[in-house]
Amino acid sequence: GSTIGIVGGGQLGRMLAMAAARLGYRIAVLEPQEDCPAAQVANRQIVAAYDDPAALAELASISAVVTYEFENVPVEAAEALAARVPVLPPPRALEVSQDRLVEKQFLNGIDIATAPFLAVDGDAGLASALQAFGGSGVLKTRRMGYDGKGQRVFRNMLTGGYAGVFEAMGSVPLILEGLISFEREISVIGARGADGKVKTYAPAENVHRDGILRSSTVPAAIAPVTATAARDATAAILEALGYVGVIGVEFFVLDDGSLLANEMAPRVHNSGHWTEAACTVSQFEQHIRAVAGLPLGETRRHSDCVMENLIGDDVALMPQLVAEPDVMVHLYGKAQARPGRKMGHFTRLKDRAAD
Numbered sequence: 259g260s261t262i263g264i265v266g267g268g269q270l271g272r273m274l275a276m277a278a279a280r281l282g283y284r285i286a287v288l289e290p291q292e293d294c295p296a297a298q299v300a301n302r303q304i305v306a307a308y309d310d311p312a313a314l315a316e317l318a319s320i321s322a323v324v325t326y327e328f329e330n331v332p333v334e335a336a337e338a339l340a341a342r343v344p345v346l347p348p349p350r351a352l353e354v355s356q357d358r359l360v361e362k363q364f365l366n367g368i369d370i371a372t373a374p375f376l377a378v379d380g381d382a383g384l385a386s387a388l389q390a391f392g393g394s395g396v397l398k399t400r401r402m403g404y405d406g407k408g409q410r411v412f413r414n415m416l417t418g419g420y421a422g423v424f425e426a427m428g429s430v431p432l433i434l435e436g437l438i439s440f441e442r443e444i445s446v447i448g449a450r451g452a453d454g455k456v457k458t459y460a461p462a463e464n465v466h467r468d469g470i471l472r473s474s475t476v477p478a479a480i481a482p483v484t485a486t487a488a489r490d491a492t493a494a495i496l497e498a499l500g501y502v503g504v505i506g507v508e509f510f511v512l513d514d515g516s517l518l519a520n521e522m523a524p525r526v527h528n529s530g531h532w533t534e535a536a537c538t539v540s541q542f543e544q545h546i547r548a549v550a551g552l553p554l555g556e557t558r559r560h561s562d563c564v565m566e567n568l569i570g571d572d573v574a575l576m577p578q579l580v581a582e583p584d585v586m587v588h589l590y591g592k593a594q595a596r597p598g599r600k601m602g603h604f605t606r607l608k609d610r611a612a613d
């Protein structure tokens with residue numbers, strides 16, 4: 259079969275590779291770290307930096323299409339690839355989602371509400387931004403943050419205490435967001451096919467601990483109109499970007515049921531892992547279908563479910579979990595269980611048929 263190239267070798271790349279193999283594709287992974295989760299299941303790994311020109315040329319030459327599994331692929335690398343081979347989702351989706359300021363401006367520009375925000379480029383800017391937000395907010399690095407890294411929460415900080423914060427955050431461009439007291443958090447996994455058709459999965463309700471996703475529950479405990487609004491907003495993002503592939507969009511649900519978009523990831527998403535256990539076509543297969551030009555699959559689920567991440571030493575629970583009925587376990591092949599490291603996940607299906 260033809261080869262699909264993946265930039266990035268983490269667990270998302272691994273699960274994409276597994277889905278692609280099932281549809282008869284070969285997989286080549288570009289990843290500097292040897293024995294990475296994706297390389298363990300791919301046909302081939304190119305061991306090089308993501309922006310290595312020779313490696314990019316090689317990946318382009320052996321791939322029918324190139325995709326990626328993380329949003330911080332250097333845009334120049336994506337464009338270098340795109341000059342030689344189709345790159346999906348389009349590199350523009352990387353540009354928008356790599357910078358929280360650009361991302362929020364894009365969302366607001368297509369009438370999707372977000373938390374209020376202000377760019378912050380120094381301690382003085384932080385002081386005036388906090389004044390504007392009544393002393394509370396979430397300060398984030400504009401680029402490169404994940405799992406809540408590069409964030410700092412301020413409460414009732416109207417009278418100083420900002421000195422040195424900009425430097426402590428790495429002297430990089432920052433954004434201050436209003437501190438949202440949300441009722442819950444949800445996310446939508448959506449896909450747009452090469453033919454322009456859009457499909458979205460039901461929203462998952464997400465619980466985070468220490469900035470890291472712990473669990474995703476489907477269905478989310480939200481009103482049908484809220485679920486529809488979240489799915490419609492996701493579809494609007496896909497259309498506006500001329501997107502092809504799977505996207506994950508996170509939302510805050512306020513107590514009146516209204517939504518604020520938090521962030522989007524131009525790739526398969528941790529909060530969509532439940533789809534491998536509860537849907538005929540998982541988010542991983544959906545992404546492969548989209549970038550390979552196949553029709554999208556149905557997104558309806560056969561079961562309600564809860565997905566939980568196995569973080570750090572949680573991975574030791576594997577033997578107990580596989581002993582449970584209606585539980586699907588998925589480990590990522592990482593040798594070292596460090597605190598905060600995502601080692602795997604499991605999905606527990608509810609109300610299964612007896613036989």
Ligand code: ATP
Nearest residue numbers: 373396403404405406407435436437438466469521
């Ligand atoms: P991810 O691992 O999902 O990519 P991230 O590091 O990009 O995470 P965010 O999603 O922006 O970070 O924030 C992580 C979590 O922090 C959110 O899921 C939410 O629980 C909380 N949070 C973020 N922004 C705000 C905000 N403006 N108001 C209140 N809580 C927030």
Ligand code: MG
Nearest residue numbers: 403404405521
């Ligand atoms: Mg993020």
Ligand code: MG
Nearest residue numbers: 405508520521
């Ligand atoms: Mg997030």
